[in-house]
Amino acid sequence: MTQARIHDCPLARTAGVIDQWWTLEILHEVLDGHTRFASIRRHLGTPADVLTERIAVLTARGLLETDDTAGPGDPAYRPTGLGRSLRPLLLVMAAFGNHRLAPEDRSVIVVDEETGVAVEPVVVDRLTGRRLDTTGYVFARGPRAGEQVMARYPEVPARRNRPT
Structure with missing residues (x-):
């Protein structure tokens, strides 16, 4: 490793x-x-x-x-x-690999096993259901951040009044 x-x-x-x-x-x-x-x-x-x-x-x-x-x-x-725990990463990577291809050009797709309907994996916040691949989400240092992380990332931004 x-x-x-x-x-x-x-x-x-x-x-x-x-x-x-x-x-x-x-x-x-x-x-x-x-x-x-x-x-x-x-x-x-x-x-x-x-x-x-x-x-x-x-x-x-x-x-x-x-x-x-x-x-x-x-x-x-x-x-x-x-x-x-790496399965969601695999699903999102597959979606990324298909992203620029037309549906008819994709060799592997992810489907709902019950319905057979193709799905598009996305990452969402567990609490709000909001997609995380949009603006408004940034990296911030966590409570155990070391020197290098602290130098790179800001503290958690002050909470704004946003709709949830």
């Missing part, structure tokens, strides 16, 4: 957990229900020794765990809570 330049930056921590592009690729497979080693290998086209090494790294980082109920021969894996 790479060392963050600013140790208390949440973006750097996230990048440190992801570390390599294949982290998201393997997690995507497992979160999509392809939990058996052979299935993951077939979908990704990764040599067995390389995939074994990468899964060991993801297990050591706490993103995957072995599914002991799978039986011998073809091991299975499941995401940990930390691994599952």
